[in-house]
Amino acid sequence: MASPLHLKQAKAPNAMIEAAQEKTEDAAGQGAVNTRHERARDFEEARKALLARPGFSVRAQIYLGFALVFLFTLITVIGLLMSIYEVDHKVRFLETVNQYLIEIEQARRFEKNYFLYGTNLKDGLENVSSANRILDSNKEQILSITGENVYNQMLSNLKEYEVLINRLLALGDAWDGSEAHAKEALTDEVREQGQNMISLAAELALKERQALTKTISRARRMHIYFLLALLAIMTVNSFILARRVLDRIEQYKTFAQRIASGDYTLITPKRSYRDEFTELALAVNQMVLDVEAREELLIQSHKLRAVGTLTAGVAHELNNPINNIMITGHMFLEDYESTDDEERMDMMNDVVNEANRAKAIIANLLDFARESGSQLAPLDVAEMLKDTIALASNRLKRSKINIEFSSTDKLPRVHGDSQQLRQVFLNLILNAIDASQSGGNITVTVLPADEPHYIAVKVIDYGTGIPKHILGSIFDPFFTTKSQGKGTGLGLSMSQGIITKHGGQIRVFSQEGHGTTFTVTLPVTTFPAKITEETHMSPLY
Amino acid sequence: MSNLDVLLLDDEPIVGKRLKPALAKVGCEVEVFQNPVEALKRIDEKFFDVVVTDISMAEVDGMQVLEHVVAKNNATKVIMITGFAMMSLAREAMEKGAFDFIAKPFKPDDLRAIIARAAEALGKPIAFEAGESA
Amino acid sequence: MASIIISSDSSLTAARIAEKIAEKGGFSVVNRDILPETAQKYDVDVAQLKKALDKPAGIFGMPAKLKKQCMTYIQAVALEKLLPDNIVCYGLGAHLYAKGVSHFFKVRVLTRPEQLIKELHPAGTAPENKAEKIIAKHEKARNRWSRDVFKQDESNAGLYDLVISLNQIEEEEAVKMILETAALRQFEPMTYSINCVKEFLMAAQVKAKLVERFPDCRVRVDGENTVIHIQALKRNAKKYSAVAKEAARTVPGVKHVEVHILTDFIGQAVESNR
Ligand SMILES: Nc1ncnc2c1ncn2[C@@H]1O[C@H](COP(=O)(O)OP(=O)(O)O)[C@@H](O)[C@H]1O
Numbered sequence: 041m042a043s044p045l046h047l048k049q050a051k052a053p054n055a056m057i058e059a060a061q062e063k064t065e066d067a068a069g070q071g072a073v074n075t076r077h078e079r080a081r082d083f084e085e086a087r088k089a090l091l092a093r094p095g096f097s098v099r100a101q102i103y104l105g106f107a108l109v110f111l112f113t114l115i116t117v118i119g120l121l122m123s124i125y126e127v128d129h130k131v132r133f134l135e136t137v138n139q140y141l142i143e144i145e146q147a148r149r150f151e152k153n154y155f156l157y158g159t160n161l162k163d164g165l166e167n168v169s170s171a172n173r174i175l176d177s178n179k180e181q182i183l184s185i186t187g188e189n190v191y192n193q194m195l196s197n198l199k200e201y202e203v204l205i206n207r208l209l210a211l212g213d214a215w216d217g218s219e220a221h222a223k224e225a226l227t228d229e230v231r232e233q234g235q236n237m238i239s240l241a242a243e244l245a246l247k248e249r250q251a252l253t254k255t256i257s258r259a260r261r262m263h264i265y266f267l268l269a270l271l272a273i274m275t276v277n278s279f280i281l282a283r284r285v286l287d288r289i290e291q292y293k294t295f296a297q298r299i300a301s302g303d304y305t306l307i308t309p310k311r312s313y314r315d316e317f318t319e320l321a322l323a324v325n326q327m328v329l330d331v332e333a334r335e336e337l338l339i340q341s342h343k344l345r346a347v348g349t350l351t352a353g354v355a356h357e358l359n360n361p362i363n364n365i366m367i368t369g370h371m372f373l374e375d376y377e378s379t380d381d382e383e384r385m386d387m388m389n390d391v392v393n394e395a396n397r398a399k400a401i402i403a404n405l406l407d408f409a410r411e412s413g414s415q416l417a418p419l420d421v422a423e424m425l426k427d428t429i430a431l432a433s434n435r436l437k438r439s440k441i442n443i444e445f446s447s448t449d450k451l452p453r454v455h456g457d458s459q460q461l462r463q464v465f466l467n468l469i470l471n472a473i474d475a476s477q478s479g480g481n482i483t484v485t486v487l488p489a490d491e492p493h494y495i496a497v498k499v500i501d502y503g504t505g506i507p508k509h510i511l512g513s514i515f516d517p518f519f520t521t522k523s524q525g526k527g528t529g530l531g532l533s534m535s536q537g538i539i540t541k542h543g544g545q546i547r548v549f550s551q552e553g554h555g556t557t558f559t560v561t562l563p564v565t566t567f568p569a570k571i572t573e574e575t576h577m578s579p580l581y
Numbered sequence: 582m583s584n585l586d587v588l589l590l591d592d593e594p595i596v597g598k599r600l601k602p603a604l605a606k607v608g609c610e611v612e613v614f615q616n617p618v619e620a621l622k623r624i625d626e627k628f629f630d631v632v633v634t635d636i637s638m639a640e641v642d643g644m645q646v647l648e649h650v651v652a653k654n655n656a657t658k659v660i661m662i663t664g665f666a667m668m669s670l671a672r673e674a675m676e677k678g679a680f681d682f683i684a685k686p687f688k689p690d691d692l693r694a695i696i697a698r699a700a701e702a703l704g705k706p707i708a709f710e711a712g713e714s715a
Numbered sequence: 716m717a718s719i720i721i722s723s724d725s726s727l728t729a730a731r732i733a734e735k736i737a738e739k740g741g742f743s744v745v746n747r748d749i750l751p752e753t754a755q756k757y758d759v760d761v762a763q764l765k766k767a768l769d770k771p772a773g774i775f776g777m778p779a780k781l782k783k784q785c786m787t788y789i790q791a792v793a794l795e796k797l798l799p800d801n802i803v804c805y806g807l808g809a810h811l812y813a814k815g816v817s818h819f820f821k822v823r824v825l826t827r828p829e830q831l832i833k834e835l836h837p838a839g840t841a842p843e844n845k846a847e848k849i850i851a852k853h854e855k856a857r858n859r860w861s862r863d864v865f866k867q868d869e870s871n872a873g874l875y876d877l878v879i880s881l882n883q884i885e886e887e888e889a890v891k892m893i894l895e896t897a898a899l900r901q902f903e904p905m906t907y908s909i910n911c912v913k914e915f916l917m918a919a920q921v922k923a924k925l926v927e928r929f930p931d932c933r934v935r936v937d938g939e940n941t942v943i944h945i946q947a948l949k950r951n952a953k954k955y956s957a958v959a960k961e962a963a964r965t966v967p968g969v970k971h972v973e974v975h976i977l978t979d980f981i982g983q984a985v986e987s988n989r
């Protein structure tokens with residue numbers, strides 16, 4: 041099972057022994073400082089890793105999106121402008137062709153009149169020359185659309201027509217003889233030529249009109265496609281952007297929840313780039329570090345207070361062995377002459393035993409009070425509970441509370457920090473004492489939990505119980521119903537933090553007026569045997 | 582000079598073991614108990630001039646012993662010895678009629694001095710001069 | 716018999732009540748008459764001792780360090796005078812340092828407001844409607860004074876065994892009540908409580924030797940052991956502990972001396988966090 045602990049891991053048995061020795065050599069506090077340094081290093085590493093990635097900020101993404109839309113719009117606008125220009129061009133060309141046609145048709149009308157009534161063909165020439173002028177003045181335009189060939193064709197057609205008409209005019213009014221015959225032929229030629237010219241121009245106009253319609257419909261389609269594409273681009277971009285931002289916010293929400301539950305793992309890079317959230321990550325890491333340092337102080341101060349309530353008891357408890365030593369020592373001095381060796385031996389044995397007893401009382405307390413660097417080890421929970429109960433025994437005695445301890449045989453060990461766990465158990469027991477009346481009972485049991493690979497520690501009291509309306513708040517920091525100087529309101533919140541760090545849970549069941557049961561579940565260590573031996577070698581245990 | 586009858590009650594065995602000869606040397610007839618219930622039984626049977634009792638004991642505590650003794654015979658001088666000395670306890674003991682109250686750890690002479698004063702007050706002085714060793 | 720320690724919001728009232736108690740109950744009085752002796756013993760001005768007893772420390776008042784010194788000297792001498800029982804003591808702030816002794820019967824006497832105002836403004840210059848304000852201000856100043864050195868409010872009723880307001884009770888009646896209560900068995904002196912006074916006394920005497928050099932030192936005497944706490948940086952620890960030991964040994968009766976150097980826990984945490 042992956043341990044959620046970020047506490048200092050004992051990497052090798054040797055390292056652990058070294059650490060422990062270092063601890064006994066130097067004053068308490070060393071361990072905590074070490075961990076703090078280690079955390080500072082972790083923090084530095086996380087910072088470097090976070091900053092080492094190439095940057096791609098949200099701002100850059102927003103700018104990029106805008107630039108993309110702008111570029112796309114620009115291209116489309118240019119396309120539209122071009123097709124408008126094209127349409128304009130074509131329309132103007134059509135106009136020119138139209139004028140040309142009008143002139144030609146007018147000329148042909150004169151031509152027809154001339155054939156019918158022999159009227160002024162000369163006027164037709166005028167139309168021809170103005171058609172010529174139209175072609176001439178719009179040469180560029182026509183050339184650009186029809187190409188040189190068609191233009192020249194038109195021009196030459198016109199010339200031919202003009203030549204033919206002039207020839208016709210030269211023939212004059214003669215309507216008979218060979219002349220009439222020639223005239224007849226010429227007339228047909230003129231008519232044909234005129235016909236040709238018209239059909240060419242009309243064909244041209246038709247073609248261009250079709251092209252125009254095509255251009256217009258293309259432009260219309262372009263509008264629609266452009267709109268759709270723009271919509272798509274903007275949707276995709278804002279989707280990506282929103283997901284990016286929202287994902288991060290979601291991520292930080294989980295960070296916040298995680299931190300609130302006491303898991304102080306630093307944020308490490310998850311994506312391949314760096315952005316504004318990287319700054320936030322750095323700030324959060326810094327905050328985690330600060331919160332952690334402060335929590336350490338708080339835990340220490342709460343612990344000192346717990347020690348305070350205990351030391352009062354322990355100091356008194358110490359008075360008994362010291363009194364025994366004092367009395368025995370004085371009597372030894374007083375009666376030295378008159379006592380025999382056996383008696384003297386007995387007295388000195390008593391002194392030594394009582395001194396050891398005093399030492400054991402103090403060692404237990406000091407062990408608990410020592411400012412702790414975290415030390416992880418496989419732990420025998422039943423032993424820890426016995427130690428803790430011994431620590432509280434004076435409080436129990438003074439409050440005339442009877443404590444019962446039971447444990448299932450051969451429970452697997454749990455992997456954790458013995459000081460911290462003992463602190464949790466002590467908190468629960470002290471709370472139970474506070475809730476119980478004089479003469480009450482407290483039951484402490486350790487047994488396999490319902491879930492496999494977990495063990496459960498139950499601290500049961502038959503005291504006041506916890507009213508429903510405050511049940512939700514008891515794990516909050518600084519929530520206490522005890523008078524000032526008695527309760528800190530940190531016991532349970534701290535305990536919860538410690539148990540969460542150990543991958544366990546702490547649950548409460550309470551009935552007002554009937555009592556309370558606190559249940560702590562802890563995951564058991566998966567590879568007990570080997571490390572167990574090493575632990576016994578360490579001077580700490 | 583008649584002997585002074587003393588009952589010494591403390592759940593610490595060494596206290597009785599060492600103080601019994603210490604008090605005997607100054608002319609006290611000492612009976613030692615570790616169990617308060619047995620001590621109470623004995624008190625019911627016999628009059629003691631002085632009862633020396635520890636306060637914090639399981640089952641019955643020293644205050645209850647004090648109350649019992651005072652209720653039975655006001656003449657008995659009760660001396661409280663405790664590792665738990667504090668003002669409230671001291672006042673409670675005095676209010677309930679204790680003769681004196683002494684904190685553990687103490688020297689045998691401290692207790693002897695107190696017993697000597699008690700004996701004085703009872704009109705049965707013993708062979709101990711207060712301040713002998715101080 | 717118990718010893719009675721009188722505290723009051725008015726020093727004149729405390730004095731009157733104490734004198735009456737002494738007269739009626741056959742108690743001996745311990746009051747500011749011990750100041751000349753104190754001044755001589757510890758080589759300070761009587762005026763300074765008086766000021767330390769009356770005024771809070773501050774920028775315009777007495778330097779906090781000097782006040783601590785003066786109070787320690789007073790404490791050492793006053794406790795010596797309190798060693799025998801049957802004492803009535805007032806005007807020396809004893810209610811703040813003679814704590815946890817079961818045969819010290821501590822009484823707080825509250826003066827009538829109009830009388831207190833008359834005392835605070837002798838010439839009748841007190842503005843009529845500001846009485847409450849004046850009294851509140853006075854009380855605040857007194858609390859500031861007691862917090863200076865002893866870190867507690869003098870007006871906190873929890874400090875006392877008995878609080879009597881003279882508002883509805885005549886002084887004679889009050890004295891009678893005090894004497895009756897002081898005669899209760901629970902205020903009887905006993906070996907334990909007398910030892911407590913002895914230990915307090917020795918602690919104060921040791922502290923008096925140290926206070927000039929270590930104004931924040933704490934001294935506790937427990938049986939034959941004298942335990943001294945001094946705040947210092949780690950590097951000075953050895954030197955200071957030798958100095959303190961030496962000074963403490965000059966007090967008669969001191970046998971074993973233990974010096975603990977308190978390194979500033981918070982400061983250290985801050986430092987190592989840098
Ligand atoms: N065994 C219990 N029985 C009744 N109430 C309890 C028990 N344990 C805890 N509580 C309630 O929870 C509150 C918070 O407990 P805790 O965090 O340990 O702080 P503290 O003990 O300093 O008040 C207590 O003040 C009390 O009201």
Ligand SMILES: [Mg+2]
Binds near residue numbers: 467471531532
């Ligand atoms: Mg608690």
